[in-house]
Amino acid sequence: MLTGGCLCGGVRFEIDGALGPVIHCHCSQCRRATGTAFATNASVRASAFRLRAGAELVREYESSPGKLRAFCGRCGSPLYARMEAWPALRRIRLGALDGDPGRRPEAHVHVASKAVWFEPDPLLPRFDAEGPAALAAPGPA
Numbered sequence: 001m002l003t004g005g006c007l008c009g010g011v012r013f014e015i016d017g018a019l020g021p022v023i024h025c026h027c028s029q030c031r032r033a034t035g036t037a038f039a040t041n042a043s044v045r046a047s048a049f050r051l052r053a054g055a056e057l058v059r060e061y062e063s064s065p066g067k068l069r070a071f072c073g074r075c076g077s078p079l080y081a082r083m084e085a086w087p088a089l090r091r092i093r094l095g096a097l098d099g100d101p102g103r104r105p106e107a108h109v110h111v112a113s114k115a116v117w118f119e120p121d122p123l124l125p126r127f128d129a130e131g132p133a134a135l136a137a138p139g140p141a
Contacts, residue, residue: 003052004079004097006072010054011079015092017048020138022094022103023131024120027110029063033071033078037118040094040105041081043138049080049090089138107131 002019005012020043030039051058059073066084071077081091094101108120112128120126130136 002097002099002101004092006054006057006075006077006079006096008072008075008077010057010074011051011072011077012053013049013051013079013096015044015049017045017138019044019092019101019103020136021106022101024105024108024124025110026108026114026118026120028113030110031115033063033069034093034095037115038108038120039078041091042094042101042103043089043136044092045138046082046088046090048138049092089136091136 002015003012022040022042024038024040026038031037033039057073058070058079060068060070063069067081069081070079072079077096078093079096080093083089105124107125107127109127109131110129111120111126114120
């Protein structure tokens with residue numbers, strides 16, 4: 001079981017399923033949403049993700065058609081993203097987790113739009129765009 005939440009502690013969640021691959025996304029939207037060089041995310045089945053507190057604080061912003069980014073409306077912490085085309089998945093922001101997710105980053109994606117002042121880890125595979133579909137897959141049921 002993984003737990004996590006926002007900076008102010010108002011939103012709390014738990015995950016009782018396996019995480020999919022951990023990736024660093026360098027797209028301009030992830031950079032702007034986090035205020036950093038990239039966002040570190042992993043997919044999880046929506047059925048394994050539960051809000052335990054603060055559901056009324058969660059706000060969603062449609063950053064592109066069909067893609068909703070969820071964050072705490074009080075402190076602004078990014079929590080997860082969801083795609084209307086893939087309702088069975090959530091993309092968890094690993095920085096919101098309390099402990100060790102048990103997985104390590106496997107790739108950098110959208111490197112073609114990375115911050116000019118940052119160089120991704122050369123030991124991980126790099127993809128100019130999204131990379132293989134397997135990088136978005138959730139963990140086993």
